[in-house]
Amino acid sequence: MVEDIANGTINATLTLPASIREELTKAMGEGDAERAAEVRRECERGQDGIMRRLWPTMQSITAIDNIGLRETLMQTVAKGIRVYSMLYGSSEALIGFNLNPIKEGYEEFVLNIRDVIFEFINEGDVYEDNPKTFLIDEVEIGKKYELVISQLWGLYRYRFGDVIQVTGFYQNCPKVKFLYRTATLLNLFGEKVDQVVITGSLAAALGNWQGVTLKHYSVTESTMVSAARANTDDKSKGAHYVFFLEMEGNDEIRQCETLIQIS
Known part of the structure; x- marks a missing residue:
């Protein structure tokens, strides 16, 4: 670069x-x-605070944080920069507004019913070709739905691909929390595990490992790893997921690259 x-x-x-x-x-x-x-020169100094060092006038980052990375970012690469979740938006439409963007861990968005007509598909039906949809006054607190949007600029009943959870209501308008994209599920065998579940499971698994903190992770299918590494043959193990974990802790962890394979 x-x-x-x-x-x-x-x-x-x-x-x-x-x-x-x-x-x-x-x-x-x-x-x-x-x-x-x-x-x-700045990259050679390390990643700590690198965003502010590369772009000194940067004041804030706006993004949805559905897996709790905000504090990690502000303590590492984005040190000195505030991370907010002000809006829930996309190229297709402005979906919602966060009524309290400064509050840590507050990721609820009031839907933008002025510009968008929303329909909702039950999470269990998102892989059907013609699923039943619900209108904004039919959703229930705690349930998860895929969003369907119609907007002023031409999209009509567009299946958005975002799965949200209804967390409450603000003046009869649903408040929602973004969970995951339907295309990002782990689904080798039809289990449909989303990013929120994966992150929570990793945190629970490492919770009893004293002095160790999970900083970042990535997960992929074993077939992709085998294709990238000619000397690796995972066929005898069957299809499985491969987790790459970046952890912070004692010297032993710092000195090794950890690869955990979960069948």
Whole structure:
């Protein structure tokens, strides 16, 4: 990345459509050697507070935090920057507003009924082709639904792909909490495990490991790992999930890369 910034190029190993590569190359111009040196210098200092060091005028980050990463971000890469969940939005529509964005762990959004007509599909029916939908006055507190939206700019009964949970009402308007995208479920065998459950399970599993903190994780299917590592043959074990964990704790953990395979 630093070399591309310096030279005004796009790495040849990146798989990109020719038209996108051409547009990006034009945008890079003749490169910026001074900025590249600055980025390299800050990266070499480590990741702690790197966002503020790379972009000194950055004041805040707005994002939905459904798995409790806000404090971790503000203590590591985003040190010195506030992380808020002000809006629940997307390219398709502004979905909702957070009435208390500063409150830590407060991730409830009042739906934007002025610009969007909402319908709701029960979580258990999200993989059906023509599921039953419910209107805004038919949803129930505690239940989980996939959102269906119709908006002013042309989308009609668009299956949004976000699964939310109704947490309450504000002046008869539902308050919701974002849970996960339907496309991000772990679903090798039809179990349909979402990101919230995965994060909670990892936290519970590591809860009795004193002095160890889970910082980040990633999970993928074993077939993808096998394809990336020619000397690995997972076929004899059957399909399973592979978890990559970044943990902070004693010296033994710091000195090793931990790979946990869960069948």
